[in-house]
Amino acid sequence: MLELIERRGPDLVALSGDLTQRAKPAQFRQARQFVDRIPVPVLAVPGNHDVPLYRVWERLARPLGAYRANFSPDLEPVHRQPDLLAIGVNTAHGLTFTGGWWRARRLREIGELLAEAPAAAYKIVVAHHHLVPPRRFDLQSVSRNAHAAIELFSSAGVDLVLSGHHHQSYIGSSEEYYPRGRHPVVLAHSGTTTSSRGRASETGANSCNWIELAADRFVVENLRWTPALDRFTVASRHLYPRATLEPGGLDNP
Template sequence: MTRIFHVSDVHFGTEDRAALDWFAETVRAEQPDLVLLTGDLTAAARRSEFAAASAWLDTLGVPIRIEPGNHDLPVYSPFMRLFDPYARMRRMYARFHKPLDLPGVTLVSLKTTARVQLRRNWSLGRVGRDALARTLRALRGHDPDTLAIVACHHPLVEAGTRTRGGTHGGVGAIAALAQAGAHAVCTGHAHDPFDRLWTDGKYSVRMIGAGTLSERVRDTPPSFNELRIVDRQLTVTVRTAG
């Protein structure tokens, strides 16, 4: 059995310290095979927020995989946003986004963030052609005896949560991922957990969203998802604080 603790939207800068402590204690006690953090490590991509996130991740003591969220691109530095928006995330990647060997699981990334968009709300997701092509190449080369999980920040299609989706290119992306053999897409952004099946009648893929460990809760208390994979079968349990 492989266990993954899927967490998202910790938002250092507006973090819930009690929720973070609860999660860290649970990780140290139960020792999952991986902590998967699907974006929004920070509130505004400040250096101090990334430093706090890094220090907290260091305390967990298990393998960690991170993905970028829209809040991890500079909010208050337009020059950096335009010319090097992932500079601070790259430093985090060097420590917390390394190749993994998880028994029975293939984990691949899909970038859904963008430095600029031709719409007013830049917090929404966007799947670019090159980003999708990289993910599809990784999926098509995965071991067919493993469960293929795609990790990204934004839900690719609407998931019925209070926070709406609106990911540009999301419908085409999820269809392509399903056709390429993805079993599940793990995301954040909504701040509420969900587990839904997307299908076009021929192909299907599970959409799994994690809640938040920040003060910015929606309809669910601070929470994370526990994923268990046994013989390519995936079960998901939402675990809430308190």
């Protein structure tokens, strides 16, 4: 992963949560040391594994205390550059266990951040939990308030939502799951990049998503670690036209 980042030099690395296995201070310090080696800006958010599962009192009283103390005090960072606004969202909370929760207060804040952003800037949301069920897991529930989040992101012109709870990759448009003829939001769920906990078709595999943004289109590449070549290779490539919101809220894909 470090070699890939150094070779390709992205503007931003987004880490969509589960930085540790059991939310232990030493595990967070290890994660911090790793992230400090990344030579470009990093936007990281917590996942459910970053909340203690068995330390029940800590889980309820200060579920992300160890994250704040040992990894980052900022649970919901925001990255701004002239052509890009990336907004972190903490969807991992002490009471929701493995499921995620898009809290109404954060959705309101995101709405305000998006309204202030330049129209031409790419708008990306980074969270741990999923807004749609992964393919082949159709009966699995989505995170709490997922529908409200999709409504907001679609109406506010969000281009991409990055997440990574399911240990397997899937990339698609919100309109495939919630077809209402609205502004499509591309949902790019990452597999596990650094752990051995890949699932389904990614059992034992490591993957990540590489995203290239251009003025009128963007590409999401799903990269899969290929041991025989000792590097990531492209497993699939997804090209999307940039959908811009016209005044009055009409979509113009």
